[in-house]
Amino acid sequence: MKKYISILSDIELKIREGQYISGQKLPSIRDASELYGCSKSTILRAYAELEKKHVIYSIPQSGYYVVENSGDLRHSRSHIQASIDFASASPDLNVFPYLDFQHCLNQAIDTYKYHLFTYGDSQGLETLRHTLVSHLADNQVFAKMERIIVTSGVQQALEILAKMPFPNGKKTVLVEQPSYDIYLRLLEGESIPVSTIARTAAGMDLQELENQFKNGTIKFFYTMSRYHNPLGTSYNTEERKAIAALAAKYDVFIVEDDYMADLGIDHLFDPIYAYDQTDHVIYLKSFSKIIFPGLRLGVVVLPEILLKTFSAYKRYVDTSILSQAALDIYIKNGMYERHKHTICSLYAERIRILNQAVERYNQDGVIEVSAVSSGVYMQLKLPRTVNMERLVQRLAARKVLVVSGKGFYLSDYKEHEKFLRISISRAQPDQIDEGVKAIIEEAGRGNWY
Template sequence: MKKYLVILSEIEQKILEGQYRPGQKLPSIRSTSELHGCSMSTVIRAYAELEKRHTIYSISQSGHYVVEKSGDWPNDNTSKMIDFASVLPDVNVFPYLDFQHCLNKAIDKYKHQLFTYGDSRGLEKLRHTLASHLAGDQVFTNAERIMVTSGVQQALEILAKMPFPNGKSVILVEQPSYDIYLRFLEAEGIPVSGIARSAGGIDLGELEERFKSGNIKFFYTMSRYHNPLGTSYSAEDREAIAGLASKYNVYIVEDDYMADLGEKQGFDPIYAYNRTSHVVYLKSFSKIIFPGLRLGAAVLPESLLESFHSYKRYSDTSLLSQAALEVYINNDMYERHKHKICSQYAARIRTLNEAVERYNDAGLIESSGVSSGIFVQFKLPQTLNLEQLVKRLVARNVRVVSGKGFYLSGCLEREKFLRISISQAQPEQIEEGVRAIIEEVRGMKGYNSIH
């Protein structure tokens, strides 16, 4: 990342964390340049960009100051509710001004193309941009194998309905897994089977047996930042899964929807380990920018392109959104925003983990103990009444999500857990929320479950 963007991101982060408060004077240009070991012109560029975003303002002969937020700021954090349920990005880190700039630039740049129906595969310039962008995640492909979709959900639905070259029919899903997709598969009557996955991983021996004899069309998996567990597969497991796909002619649908939300570098997805084109790689841009964007990308093997294209049929994603995303990525704004949101979410996860360590001295819950992403699993005693726990927490202004809905309807072997999301939980609320959860579990311990 360019040096001025590093300075810009650091200042924005400190403002969000309250280290720089509204009306406070920022360090001088000279002291900032000395701190970062860069020229004063680099700092001037960063400060000028912050002024354009209405984040700071300057007073001649005095310096730069943090802008006061207006009373109608989207989220004033005055709610008493501690929200561990929502998966929406924090509105305080939405890149409103950046994306507004990109929308304006996209209208000017693509003014003639925006009034057509467009290519059902997606805007060509965006697909070329995505090919370069995905290479950073070790997903090497070309624009012809990328389909721009209306979010990852659309790609998942098409893949479930279309035939695959292996001629098989059953979709294998992890248990637990993405609840909305499970409900879709069941509602559509699509043959689906589950395999257990815990915070510790998956039984590769059982997975091989299922690939070998289960008539598996594809295996749907979230290799990193699993929803709802929050955990990621080890490199050894990812490589092994890629090998099993090749050995038994089973496709992998790898939903890497949170690829950009981790601080760790060097995570190679299952896609990177597979040499026989048995992996469909999916990526979303909603979780890191904002949900309303509704843009995702599907990287498809050659053998699936024609069928996927025929099921997609027409252009159903906003050309303006696609054009703006292309500008956003190519102007380094995406990389800068990713850095900011990753740092903020990682700090919240650290706060949560510290709170668990502080209050969970009796070991009443088992945390998945992740260090990045947005989800953490709180595994609970099997005797606990999960529905009663959720109600009691709501009465204490703590919203959580029961793990019950992340399983197929007929699944009998279920862990009892809460899925904790930190994306909407403000840092100052997290410790209080964790303490409330553990106190309620302690108070209910010994209750017999009726569910």
Template sequence: MKKYMSILSDIERKISAGRYRPGQKLPSVRKAAQDYECSGSTIIRAYAELEKRHAIYSVAQSGFYVVGHSAAARTSGDSTTIDFTSASPDIDLFPYLDFQHCLNKAIDTYRAQLFTYGDPLGMEKLRQTLVSHLAGNQVFAKMAHIAVTSGVQQALEILAKMPFPNGKMAILVEQPSYDIYLRFLAAEGIPVQGIARTAEGIDLSELEERFKSGGIKFFYTMSRNHNPLGTTLSTEQRKAIAKLAEKYDVYVVEDDYMADLGDERGYHPIHAYDSASRVVYLKSFSKVVFPGLRLGVAVLPSELLERFRVYKNYSDTSLLSQAALEVYIKNGMYERHKQTLYDRYSERIRTLLEAVRRHAETGLVRVPDVTSGMFAQLQLPQQVNLERLTERLSARNILVLPGKAFYLADYLAREKFLRISISRVPLAQIDTGVRLIVEEAARAYGR
């Protein structure tokens, strides 16, 4: 990240944390240059960018001041309710002004292309930009293998419906797994099998047996920051999955929807270990920008490309949104906003884990060691009635989501847990929310 962008992000974090209050004067250019150990021109550039974003304003011959934000401008909702259920990004962190700038820039730059029919695989300029963007996630692909979709969900639906070269029919899904996809598969009557995924990951021996004899078309997995567990597969497991896919001619659909919010240094997705072109890599932009953007990307093996194109067969993804995303990535705004989200969510996740350790000393409620993303699994004893617990918490203005929704209807070996999302919970409310959950869980367990 360029120096001025790093400075800009740091100042934004300080404003959000209240270290720079509305109306407060920022350090002078000279003082800031000393503090950040850079040139005055770098500080001027950072301040100019902050002013463009309406975060600060300048007063002639006086300096730069923080813009005031009224409480009415915030949209987080009823502050008395602690909502641990939402899977959407924090509304108050949406990059409205940044993306508005990118929309305007996109119209100016690509006006000749925005109002015609596009390529079903997506806008060529965006796909070119995605080649280098994906390489940052250790996903190396040519533009011809990249398809832009209306979110990851559209790619998942197409892959479920289209035939694969291995001629197999069943889809193997982790249990628990992405609830919306499980409901889609059930509604479409698509053959589906479940395999247990716990905080420790996947049983590789069982996975091999399924690949060997289960008639598996593809295995759907969230390799990191799993929804709802929040956990990440180990390097050993990711490598093994790629090898098993090659050995038994099974495809892997790797949903790396949280790629930009993971903190694993040197992390390589399953796709990076794929030497036999058996991995489809999926990534979403909704968790970093905003859900309404509805843009995702699929990296496809050669054998699947043409059939995927046929099943997609029309350009249903807004060209304006694609063009704006291309500008957003290319000018560095995406990287900066991604870092902001990572910092906020990581702090909230750490606070959550610390609160569980503090309030659940008896071990009644446990949580895996999750360090990034927005989800965590609060594990409970099998004797706890989740529906009753959820009702009691709701009566105390604590919203939680029972784990039952993340299992296939006929899958019986379910764990008892609550999926906790920290994306919409203010930092100051997390400890209180965890304390009340532990209290009600102890009551439900009879302690």
């Protein structure tokens, strides 16, 4: 099964990146089986699946060919993106699994037709939660179905956790600086008591974290253990173990936002949740970065002691039963796993190109970069003399879209670094080099006022 998925993903990636162009003949069954080191039946199965998805077509006695697409963004100059998009954090429109998920929606309507006329369970569709038990276990998150709740995106879970009381009797939310901008704005808008701790590309001061846990009134610490937004970096194993141990020692809960758990090589690291011996870690996962944001489905795995309170704050069913049923089918039939491999390969290649471009154009050390080799984000740290507003404007004039790091801090936080958050999720591979060159040129120009 894994071989079949990897072959599908590789062929789709080659088509998407233009290695196989519209109308081109694919390797024969025999040649492909030798190329991938598998049986001819495995290749036939992969080709049949690609044909079913209208990615390729067959001609009897001739072979398999890539479907010709006059609207292909890679080959029609009139459709080339006007801008180089390093700003958007949404998945690439060109890799959305439209046909696969449409099939799952149709199957969900047939399978769950009577359930669609009910309000459902506020905890989420029971069959999906059963499926999620094994799905989450792949990331070393072992939990009973009763502790899994489906939410309307991860943001709903984050809002509930910020507002609800915790059994440790504490009221302050500890956040990294920088951190997820939308959540920071929520905390400020709702006047939630907040404390901060600095996190840089080099990591976080664990001694300072212990001081905050010991002397503060921290009810929970909100953190992204891997692919941090906006830094792009991840905790190492020792840091994850240390955070879990401190939570247990000082009765502080950890809200682990593992929103991109499925991306890149860092899935080999176990989450903080895996080292939790005292039920102090709340685990969050989103499906928006793998499928599409409009699905609005997230998952929260809660310690048993928080279940009743969280459910009381959630109160009602607010997630589409149809979407949940379709996701259940999408995971069960292996489509999610296959698409995940495709996305991982795609993003890993773009990060590789990004790193190469930085090495090529940053020989004078104009910027500092966070060391990332997977995920979608990278921090480009800038000289203190740079006027961020002017830099963003200059780059926009060159049709390079970027996001200033300023918005990823609380409004009254004074010690923030000057940086750009670079996202490669919608930056096309043939644009990345040009975009990085423009950023380094503009950052090194000076004349900011």
